[in-house]
Amino acid sequence: MNSPITIRVQKVKKNRIRERLFIFLILVVILLLVSFFADKIVPYAPYAQNLSLSRQPPSAAHWMGTDQYGRDVFSRVIVGAQASVFSTLILVGVISVFGTAAGTLCGYFGGRTDSVVMRVSDVCLAFPGLVFALAIAALLGGGISNAVIALAVISWPKYARVARGQTLALKNSDFIAAARLAGDTSAQMILRHILPNILGPILVTAMLDIGTMMMELAGLSFLGLGAQPPMAEWGNMMSGGRSMLQTYPWLVLSPGVAIFLTVVTFNLLGDTVRDYLDPKNAGSQ
C-alpha cells in the first residue's frame, strides 16, 4: 500500500506530465493549423519563379532567403509542411490501422493465417527499413504517394507485432473468458474487449513513429524517390539546395531546421503520451 508521501509524489509527477502533454499538444496543433492553412498564410507564391531575386540571403522581405529560382524559401517551408506533415500522418495512420488489425486478428484466431502473416512480417523486418523502402520506391517510381506506399509496405509489421503480442496476453484473461461465456461473438470480443485494451501501446508506438516516418519520408525525397520538383517538400528542398550548402546555406538549413523542430516536437509528444499512459504514473487517477 502506498504511503501518503508516495501518493503525493506521484500526483506531482502526473501533473508535470499533464503540463508537458498540454504544451506539446498545443505545439502540434499549431503545426497542424499552419500546415492546413499554409496556402492562405504564405507571404509569397511558393512556386512562382523570379530569377531576378535568385539566391537572396535572409532579409526582412524574405525571412529564409530565396532559392536559385528566386522563390521565397519561407513560403516553401510553410507549404512544404503540408506535404511533409500530412503525408507522415497519413502514413502512420495507415500502417497503424492495418498493422493493428492484422496483428489483432492473427493473435486472436492464430492458426495458419497467423503463421503466414507473421512470416511475411518477419521478411519485412529482416531488411534494413530504408533500404527496403528505397527498392520499393525505385520500382514504383518517384512521387510522394509512392514514397508513402513504399514506407507503408515495410512499416506495418511493428504494429502487427505489438497488437498480436497484446492480444495473445489478453486472450486468456478472465474477463475475456467471461465475455465469451456471456455469448459475445469473435467480432464483439475483438472490438469491445481486446482493441480498447491494446490501444494504449499502439497509440504510443504511433506517436513515437511519427518522427521516424517523417525522417524516412524526407530521406526518400532527398534521394529523389519521394516528392519530385517543383513540389515543396522538406526533404526535396534539402536535396535541391544540397549543392549550395557552402555557398547559400539557408537553402538547406531552412527545411532542415523545419524537419528537426517538427520531429523533435512529435517525439517529445510521443514520450509524454507514453509517460501519461504508463500505469506507474497513474497512482493519482
Add this chain to the structure above:
Amino acid sequence: MKKILAILLVLCFALSLLSGCGGDTKKPAADSGKKKTFVFGDTTFNAENEEPNIDPHYAYSGWPCIRYGVGETLMKIADDGTLQPWLAKSVVNVNETTWEIVIKDAVRFSNGKKCDAAAVKACFEHLIKVHERAAGNLKIASMKADGQKLTIVTSEPNPILMNYLSEAYGCIIDMEVGIPKNGCVVGTGPFVATEVVTDNHVKLVKNANYWDGKVKVDEVTVRTISNGDTLAMALQSGEINAAYGMAYASYPLFENDKFKFSSIQTSRCFWGMVNFHKENPGYAIMSDPAVRKAIAMGINKKGFVDVLLKGYGYTATGAFPDSFAFGKGVKTVSYDPAQAKKILQDAGWVDTDGDGIREKNGVKLSIRWLTYPSRQELPLLAESAQATLKDIGIDVQINNTKNHNKVRKDPKAWDIWVSANVNAGLGDPQNFFDTYCLDSSVKNSGGHHSDRLEKLAVQLRGTFDPAERARIAVQMQQELLDDNSYIFCSFLRMSMIMQSKVSGLTAHTCDFYEMTKDLDIN
C-alpha cells in the same frame, strides 16, 4: 554521476564527429617526393554518358580516350574550328572521294611500336566494323597503306572526312594489341592507361615513348565523381587537383588565390528534341505546331543563362554559335509568354477546368521532359522551363534520369528529350545533322522527318566549298527552327577549375583535349 557520464559521452561523440572534419593527410602525391602525380575529378566519365571505358571504338568512349591523353587523332581541331595536323604530316584531297594522308614519321604507340599507315588502316578498319556512327559518318570504301602514306577512298564524296577522323572515335590505337579485357587500349598519346574501372576511375602513367616531347607528370588518376557536391568538396580538400563539370553554384568557392579557372566558349548546346512518333501517347500534343511554338516561346533562355548558369554561357538561336559562319543569320522565336498564350488559345488549347493547365478535346496539355543529371545545368533548365511553361498553361513532368539513353529509345516514354552536346566540335555543322536530325541519324530518337531537310543534307554532303556548306547549314537549321521540332536554349562557357599549382590544363572549344604533355603540377 550519471549526468557526468552522459556529458562525457556527448563530448566523445562530438569529438568523433569533429575528427571526421579534419584535413585528409592522404593528399595527392604531388607534394611528396619527386614523382609528380595529378588527380582529376570528372562528372561525365561514366556509363550514363556512354563513356564506360576508354575504348575509342565503343559508343562515346573515345572522349575519355582523347581527353585523358591516351589517344590522338590524325588532325586536331583548333579553337577557331580549323583543322591542324597532329599525327598526320599532310593531307591531300586528291579528288572528291580520295584522300592521301601522310603520317608523321616520329609517331610511336606507347608500347614503342611505330605508328605507320598500316597500323592506322587496321585501326580504322576495326572502327568502321564495330562503330555504327563512325561507319555512317566516314563512308570509307577502301584503304591502302604504303609506308607512312594512307590512301582512303570513300563510297561517296565526303567533304568533312578529316573532321570526322578528328572526332574522338578517330583516336589511333594499336590493333595488334586490340581492345584488351582490362580496357587499357594502347594509343599514341602522352599517357598510358594502366587501370580502367567503369564509373570509378582511370589510372594513367606517363608515356616514356611519347613521340612529341617529354611528359611532365608521372602519374594521373581520373576519378569519376558524378555528384557535383562531392566534386566541389574533393577539390576543396585537395583530394583532387582539378575538376571538370563543377556546378555553377559552387564556383564562388574557388574564386580565390588557391584556385584558377580555364574557361572558353564552346558549342556545347543545351537543346531539346521533340518526339514525333505516332505511337507516343503525347503525339496529339507534340504534333501540334502551335504547342511546339509555344514551348519555344515559353522557355526563358536569357534567365537560364544569366542567373542559373551565372553568366557562364550565352543564349542560342540555332544549333551553332554565331561565331561560326554556319551559325550566323538564323532566326527563331524569342521568350514571349503573352504571345505563347495567344498562340495556344487560338489553336484551341484552353483551360476549361481552372487548374491552370490547358486542355483540348479532353487532352490535357502536359508534356514529359526527359533529361539527365550528369550535366548539372540540365536539371536547372528543366525546372526553370517547368515554371515558365506552367505560366502559359503547359504542365511539364520532368524525368531526370541517368538512364536517359535507354528511355529515349522508347518512343512512348517521353515528349521532349533535352540534352547537352557539342554541336560544332568538329568545326563543321554536318555532324550534328547526321547524328540527330535525319532519317538515317542514329540518334534521331524523336523520329523527326522533313523532306526539305533530307534534300539539303544530300546537298551538304556533296559540297566542299566551306562558304556554300555554311549557307546550306543555315537553311537546314532554319528548317528545324521554323518547325520548332528542335529547340536550342543556350551554349556553355566551359570551365575547368584547378589548384593554382597546376599548369598546362587548358579548356578548348571542341571539349576534346585536356591532358597533354604540358600538364604540370608543382
